[in-house]
Amino acid sequence: MAFQQGLSGLGASSKALDVIGNNVANASTVGFKSASAHFADVFANSLSGSGALQVGIGTALASVAQQFTQGNITTTNNPLDISINGQGFFRMSQNGSISYTRNGQFHLDKSGYIINDQSLKLTGYPADPNGVIVPSTPQELQISSANLSPVATGASVGAAFKGVSINGLNLDSRAELPAAWSSTVSPAPVPPATPVGLETVDPKSYNYSTAVSIYDSLGNPHTMTYYFRKTATPGQWEVRANVDTTRFANVDLGAGAGVPINLQFDSNGKLTSTMPIAAVTIDLAGLSADQIAAGINKPNSATTPLKFGLDFTGSTQYGATSGGGRLEQDGYTSGRLNGISVGEDGVIQGRYSNGQARNLGQVVLANFQNPNGLTSLGGNQWAETSVSGQPTVGAPNSGSLGTLQSNSVEESNVDLTAELVNMITQQRNYQANAQTIKTQDTIMNTLVNLR
Template identity: 50%
Template structure:
């Protein structure tokens, strides 16, 4: 009789409708992977092992398989939201219990941990204070919101052009041939005693800023007792003030901090006194500080003042580079996640630092994962062991910050499937009705 076949068909169609309904209900669930109902026919075992001419006894649901295809990527306003583009799962930890998810909606808890809505912590590689990642075992990611410490200035790099047409500041005797120039004593408050100047802010060990203003004064080599031999060397004295106070340097001229020389092609040849034998185009700038900063126990900061690349051509004075490597302390203002999972923090002092790196996990058989709800799966013997690594490596996809992965449910397709499943259900119900009519006819025989 066809009751068994019709009943199995009703059960299978009902199960299919359940799966379709679940897919439709999760069409807006971030990271959801739609399910697909798979069926198998059913035959009764024969005593003699022969199945020829045997009529099947219906159908059954052989499995509900999730489709791990890529969902669309949608941007959000939350910098902590992360979308996976490609293979892999986020590795989550709840009190040491590991789960896996494609839902990248994250937030910070009060301890600075990156967590999902259920409180599970995102795991990855944590960076130390120097920004070096510990790429051993993955651990819950904690964002360190402490201020980044200051760094004392160690080097100033200045690249400029000093105008070779400039005369030595001073009084010139017009009738003398060659003209005799009587240099005037340098004064930072008298622009007639220097040719050019530039300034830059430097930092002590506590991150306090100090303004260093440098002054450049052309030196009269023509009046030297022994004129320079070819190629002639044209020199410039360098003076400096710190926060408006003149530095008593150790250069060739009183109070100068050093001297730089150029050949007759305008190229820098030497800085005197040199910072070191390996740095002939730099000299030491000793900056006094009065803010309690120590290096480690004194009241001065020694800086390498490097002029490499500076020229002396017949054109106006210009500065093409004037940088230093120190900075003040800074507060964490924001952070974002790169494609490779690296979480980079931006600080109010303009600096950036690596805070952590998100890891992903993949499986040989993702369909072997066991769903636990809340957009999470757990590892099983069927799925195989998790293969953990940084994004964009191996079979793992890349990450997109401030974005989430939409459900991969095809709403139009599911509505069509629902119509089909409904017709299948009706058809199986019709077979039962027909079989009932046949049985009723048989019972009514006299």
């Protein structure tokens, strides 16, 4: 039986070398997981039921087990190169056929789908038009290159405050009382026509001014200028505003068109007026008419009036130079997609030319109770089997799933030093098994030549 035992040993060493050779060949394959050959001894059946006199008849390949250990992370210049740090697999789709991979080298196809080098599509949770991601059945992720629609000031979705905020503004308590409100309109109206055109406010009639850009429903920017005037009433300041230097009459801050509102401060310089002001309206039609009358041909068909809130929370009246407020507003013009990024939680964000960011989708990961039960399909892909169990699908960094890192890939986990040592070991095993066959042949030759 030594021939059979030796042959099985030669076969075992050959198979082990095949596995080692495959590991070495894929030492630079992104997402590759090394494998090791597992062998089991073979015994003939015994009718006596006792193993005391049994002699083994060799070895056989029991399994080829892949080692799903973490590979090193290497950075790249592609934002769609994604590595997994921890457990899990990317979930890929090909015409509805699902496979799994650790290779995160992705790019966009002509239709905006995120695909790998085999044109399999990455799956995840899509985002709605407002950028809200709701976990559901994973779908093939498609990145839209459409422009981001404009949002008028005060029309943002989900914001706690909608409009313009001028927080932390200080108005100098030492300021002297200015002259009465005074402004000139250009071109000069011809009586009894209604005054139209641009309005120039006399700097002597106010103490401080500041401006912020606001946006209408078409994404047109407008400059809204606020004028602050100290009054004879202690701690009281008047506020007026115009837009694109047109008449005060086009702006209602809550007290009527063109009528100033009051900000009241206590003896400690703290604002006591109720905030926010939720009734600011701008007559865009009148604004457009004034500009046209002034020789600036700017017709505007945006939704009118433009309405939003105004918040001066945190404003003070201290003995310091006026200014210092943080001006913010929630509108923006349309924007083109300039780039994308992927967060640790798999959320894909689009960056737009108008400075906005919008969620475009979320990559999902899948994990298995027994990853060694997956069957290899080649091309860095694995498929689910009854041995692997069903996948647990979810967002990265949840449960047992790992986190994602953009601009990076996971290298092969092959340890070349260990593989080369294993190669030498299997070579010795092969030589030793060949020697048992050679020895058995010598013995058999001696027996045949007996006289």
